[in-house]
Amino acid sequence: MAQMWGGRFRKETDARVRALQDSMPFDIRLWPYEIQVSRAHVQGLRKIGVLTPEEEAKLLAGLEEVQRILAQGEVNWEGVEDVHTLVEQLLVEQVGEVGKKLHTGRSRNDLVVTDLRLYLREEIRRLQEKLRKLRRVLRELAEQHCETLMPGFTHLQPAQPVTLAHHLLAYHEMFLRDEGRLDDCYRRTNVLPLGAGALAGSTLALDRDYLAELLGFDGVAENSMDAVSDRDFVLELAAAAVLIALHLSRLAEELILWSTPYFGFVELDDAFTTGSSMMPQKKNPDVAELSRAKAARLIGNFTALAALVKALPLTYNKDLQEDKPLLFDSLDNLQLLLEVFPPMLATMEVKRERMAAAAEQGFLTATDLAEYLVGKGWPFREAHRVVGEVVLYCLEHGKRLEDLSLEELRRFAPQVEPDVLEAIRLETSLRRRALRGGPAPATVRNRVAELKKRDQNLLK
Numbered sequence: 290m291a292q293m294w295g296g297r298f299r300k301e302t303d304a305r306v307r308a309l310q311d312s313m314p315f316d317i318r319l320w321p322y323e324i325q326v327s328r329a330h331v332q333g334l335r336k337i338g339v340l341t342p343e344e345e346a347k348l349l350a351g352l353e354e355v356q357r358i359l360a361q362g363e364v365n366w367e368g369v370e371d372v373h374t375l376v377e378q379l380l381v382e383q384v385g386e387v388g389k390k391l392h393t394g395r396s397r398n399d400l401v402v403t404d405l406r407l408y409l410r411e412e413i414r415r416l417q418e419k420l421r422k423l424r425r426v427l428r429e430l431a432e433q434h435c436e437t438l439m440p441g442f443t444h445l446q447p448a449q450p451v452t453l454a455h456h457l458l459a460y461h462e463m464f465l466r467d468e469g470r471l472d473d474c475y476r477r478t479n480v481l482p483l484g485a486g487a488l489a490g491s492t493l494a495l496d497r498d499y500l501a502e503l504l505g506f507d508g509v510a511e512n513s514m515d516a517v518s519d520r521d522f523v524l525e526l527a528a529a530a531v532l533i534a535l536h537l538s539r540l541a542e543e544l545i546l547w548s549t550p551y552f553g554f555v556e557l558d559d560a561f562t563t564g565s566s567m568m569p570q571k572k573n574p575d576v577a578e579l580s581r582a583k584a585a586r587l588i589g590n591f592t593a594l595a596a597l598v599k600a601l602p603l604t605y606n607k608d609l610q611e612d613k614p615l616l617f618d619s620l621d622n623l624q625l626l627l628e629v630f631p632p633m634l635a636t637m638e639v640k641r642e643r644m645a646a647a648a649e650q651g652f653l654t655a656t657d658l659a660e661y662l663v664g665k666g667w668p669f670r671e672a673h674r675v676v677g678e679v680v681l682y683c684l685e686h687g688k689r690l691e692d693l694s695l696e697e698l699r700r701f702a703p704q705v706e707p708d709v710l711e712a713i714r715l716e717t718s719l720r721r722r723a724l725r726g727g728p729a730p731a732t733v734r735n736r737v738a739e740l741k742k743r744d745q746n747l748l749k
């Protein structure tokens with residue numbers, strides 16, 4: 290049986306059409322779920338009396354056997370239309386005529402989304418597991434670098450002092466949100482379409498609640514037409530994947546910059562870089578570069594998925610078959626990326642001195658000086674203007690703010706007292722940024738501890 294249908298056709302399908310439309314190359318990965326769903330469906334048919342207990346037993350044993358055969362990976366599925374056809378065909382080979390009862394009351398339209406939802410439940414959990422590992426590495430690095438001073442940037446220009454810990458925990462926040470977003474995806478993915486049939490259910494009294502229970506779905510799709518045509522869950526996951534990839538790409542871009550000799554903030558481990566065939570001296574951050582590129586690819590996949598669904602009339606249309614190669618491509622690539630990031634980060638060498646030296650440039654405590662004047666009663670706008678003049682003076686005299694004497698500062702702001710010299714030191718600036726969410730080492734250390742506790746509780 291190369292196809293599940295054909296009775297009303299006088300001719301074979303053209304071979305070129307088969308090449309275009311057969312989905313086997315990408316839906317073969319759904320076979321374990323196809324079997325799981327078929328098992329539940331058989332039990333459901335028995336429950337409502339469509340199958341006898343003997344038939345049920347035969348079919349379940351047959352599906353067990355099919356599972357064994359497919360697990361060996363030696364099935365030749367050439368010329369088979371799709372995974373649904375393959376499993377039914379193998380079942381009939383195992384159990385004979387009774388196997389032809391499997392497809393009672395169901396359609397590939399409700400089957401394929403039931404399989405896919407089951408598959409995605411696992412994929413989502415795997416992504417979350419990897420995100421947790423990544424967050425753990427970020428948290429551990431942060432723990433070591435609460436005092437590692439570095440410049441914080443806006444417009445990629447030096448702005449205010451931060452620490453490497455604070456910088457890395459910014460990414461931690463992103464990945465924490467990503468994990469939450471995946472929880473949301475999971476909730477809307479974990480709904481049973483089976484029973485919706487081709488589009489309008491079945492005249493058989495399929496017990497969909499029972500099927501949902503057997504398959505571990507938290508709910509049942511309430512409208513059979515929506516059930517077979519809904520791909521929101523695919524788009525949501527593809528979008529969540531895009532966000533994760535975007536976050537990785539931003540981190541990747543920083544690693545690329547930071548590992549240039551001009552920054553020299555980090556050196557990536559040999560195992561996570563590559564060389565040049567021509568230039569012997571090269572050590573290139575290819576992983577990070579590929580991460581940027583993969584983000585582009587995931588955006589493309591998301592865009593294509595959205596375009597698939599746009600203006601698509603109800604219910605099932607063959608367009609929807611194209612959802613899988615796009616989504617699988619996104620997920621496969623994202624899983625790969627998430628494998629590489631934790632070890633790449635954990636093995637990278639942090640050059641504290643280079644970061645500290647960079648923080649010396651760029652007048653990072655200029656805002657601190659302005660806020661010092663605010664403490665003396667100055668309107669901030671006035672303080673801002675005068676500190677701008679101080680910076681200009683420093684630029685003209687080749688000085689840093691910390692190099693200025695009290696007398697020099699008093700020329701601009703007579704009210705300053707000796708404690709101003711303390712206020713414009715980088716370490717002071719950092720320590721004083723102790724408001725909630727700020728970079729002060731003590732604040733960041735608290736946040737690290739909080740996050741650690743949170744993850745430990747999750748594991749309990």
Ligand code: ARG
Nearest residue numbers: 312316371397398401609610
């Ligand atoms: N292979 C299809 C898909 O991936 C599922 C089968 C529905 N096909 C059909 N001719 N009704 O969407």
